[in-house]
Amino acid sequence: MKQEANGNRIMRQLSYSLEVFPTRTPAATRKFWHSITVFKQLQPAFYSVTANPANQINGSIKAIANRIKKITGAEVAAHMVLSDHNPETLDRIAQDYWDAGIKHIVALRGDETSVYAGKKRYAKELVEILLRIAPFNISVAGYPEKHPQCKSLNTDIDNLKDKIDAGAKRVITQFFFDPDVFLRFRDMACERGINVQIVPGLLPIVNFSKLTKFAEKCGTNVPDFLLEMFNDGDELDHKLLAMNVLSHQITKLLLHGVKHIHFYTLNETVLTSQVCRWLEIAF
Template identity: 40%
Template sequence: MLSEFREKAPVGAEELSVSFEFFPPREGLSAEPLMNAAQLLSQSHPAFLSVTYGAGGSTRERTIEIAKELVHKTNSPIAGHLTCVGASREEVDAVARTYWENGVRHIVALRGDAPEGSGGFVPHPEGYRNAADLVRGLKNIAPFEISVAAYPEVHPEAVSAEADLDNLKAKVDAGATRAITQFFFEPETFLRFRDRVAAHGINVDLVPGILPVGNIAQAMKFAKACGTKVPAWLQDLFEGLDDHPRARSLVTTTVASAMCKMLKKSDVKSFHFYTLNRSEASFALCRLLGCRFY
């Protein structure tokens, strides 16, 4: 039985790539939990640690500070998110230059979500029109590594699945080297999307975004915002576990591990974990996948 959890040939960092996403804590809250989680997870030699950028650039200064601190407190490459919502090209370019000056060589380039209640995304009159336009602009500033977003279940604002793939291709053609997917809850969702991406002539490293479900209500809220389907079996599995945190943690790891292992058997070699600034689930999943921490 225990052999099920042991790799036939241990997978090292050179064969399996992982990365981890964090978000800046709200103003007034300590960044210590984030830093502790990042320092632990950096021992897996990740491809990068990324820091998100709030809607409309609302966390810009905190994102820059957290990214700068991670550069100095971990041995991992750091990726800073950057959006073009509500900002001119000059303002966005200034953030990119600040990243570079602080040792951040990788940017996750996103169109970004408009601030809540604003009525949706409208390009700044002096800004970048979309994520593809942003990628092109960043390439003119410095030789950044650039990741972009992909949506296995179609972006909520896309007019069609085909148009969504056209948008992804535009971002890759503009210079992106990696696409990180929105989270999903069944491996087939990613595998079907991978086939569609290849059929659309998009040649890029496609990395599945993995969200270990620690709180089903929170996961459903996130899913509604980004158009991700939450299968009924998953909702049923977590029903009644709010008062049993230890059992819930075991279920979280078991479900996410099963999905990751199925993806790995389908030749997926890179995983991006949405950590929610906690290390436990991602740490356990990486160990179960065969990562070694040093």
């Protein structure tokens, strides 16, 4: 995807990645795999597959990631969570991923109870474990509005720097709605010496009610104008508004040098497909 040089316009190369999550019921699973066949047409740079402590142990994430790779031919990153697993279990999971050809990992601390041997754990430990096993391509999480359990954004960026210094190669942010929030976060991270790619994570608004609950849990601010606009109008109005929100976010991010965007798809294809096709045409 390119934008030709013309006056103040700059030649750009834009890519994007798609996050999907495993499902439990047969109907949801069928929908999940249908979504993958739709997303295949978009040719993302990579997919990421979310995990929890249980399904990364039983091997289901590894199987899903490899099936996506077989269907699409694209790179697939598996999420891996530290949680309360003992080091031997984490070593085994990492080795299993590597042996299965899954060499891109999104390394996360996991839930709030990530404690082992009486000590609180951090994602830096998981980065170190992964690189002790093999030279993984590791992405880690960043929080433009700070992690909800962290005292300050400055402290949170210090924690992010620790993960990068441990060997992570990419930051994928929590979702946000105000592009300026991401741009300030990126500037602060760069000032702190974080010199890897910082990828903005965007969440298409599929269900606004569920989104507001998720945002509250994640510490993401939902602007008042969105609350007002999504409380009025009908379903069509909301779909148009969701597309406008995404296109505004993306346009501003691209104007400030962003080259890659990560979409939290929630396995929903329509809005993500629309915006990705718009990106193909416009940029």
